[in-house]
Amino acid sequence: MALKITVIGTGYLGATHAAAMAELGFEVLGLDVVPEKIELLRRGEVPMYEPGLAELLRRHVAGIEGSTGRLRFTMDYAEAADFGDVHFVCVNTPQKHGEYACDMSYVDAAMESLAVHLTGPALVVGKSTVPVGSADRIAARIRELAPAGEAVELAWNPEFLREGFAVEDTLHPDRIVVGVRGEHAEKVLREVYATPVAEGSPFVVTDFPTAELVKTSANSFLATKISFINAMAEVCEAAGGDVVRLAEALGYDDRIGAKFLRAGIGFGGGCLPKDIRAFMARAGELGADQALTFLREVDSINMRRRGHMVELARDAVGGGSFLGKRVAVLGAAFKPDSDDVRDSPALNVAGQIHLQGGQVTVYDPKGMANARRLFPTLGYADSAEEAVRGADVVLHLTEWREFRELDAEALGAVVGRRVILDGRNALDPERWRGAGWVYRAMGRPAA
Structure with a gap:
């Protein structure tokens, strides 16, 4: 008999996973406790922008004309427990207020709410990013609460989704990691992921702690690489070097690689910043805090880049003050192909300039609604x-393709001063300078 799958939590991760499981041919039931979110999903709509996700949902959500009907949604844990053979838990793990540590309350609540209804054999699979050691604790709690007791197993299957590529990353993952305690859980997950494994996705089987560490380790390594090139940008500015050419030369080394060596205003979003902080906090709890002290500097370099962009903007408008100056900010999302503005470097810079008296106007292709909710006092x-009209300086802070393809001549006709600061080192300096602009980029003083 074919496996039936539930997905607990239908945010960015859960909605994508549910739709992808339906695409792979499974009957899927998604669960959330937010009525508005469930109503959206039942109409085949998504509460966030993610390329291809709405189309994938509409292909499978029951009740939509022409769909397979393989995907339904509920708010009832008892229904989910009765329906599913495999239960994927995909709820959020935000940073605790006032602390570096991870807030596990949503994961714990979801696991416990599900467990009390599990009366028969089932596999519960955690996909949320959690502190190492969480799976052992959760497995014991599930056994304690579930009527089926030992017949309910836990596995940990971390997600590696990149916002903007989540559908592709779920259907065609670059690796599948499963932390299991027995052959049965491994066998079930091999059945779930049979299609991507057959296409060549590596299937890595390990223990709970290692599976939990994979995601935080990967994010920490990525954050370190980004902050490294941003540190080199600081050195280039002091020495008169060009960080773009430096990164190009470094990238030819196969041991290093060219990806994520683009200097700029740093990383943000709902994963990297909070994950490296939670990793440091957990290492301290384990007595291994010295192993991750370097991540404090990684975090510090990243945050410093935002302040540096504010300083560059202040210099660009005449030095002393933003008062009475018009500043255009191109970008609000923390990265392109997303409407996610959580811990967005672009909005952080815009907010700092606004607080210092600048008249800031923001434009983003997809992130405007979320930006307005988070920073209602900025101009949009x-x-x-329209954003650059009359501006004394233009800041390019999110690397959307639309911004890379802007007509420098046309924009030059409406700005107050043709000055652009490229916070992502993604624009063509010669094209902008050829249109009469003063072009400045981080880590490239000569430009």
């Missing part, structure tokens, strides 16, 4: 041209 425009 419906296009790049």
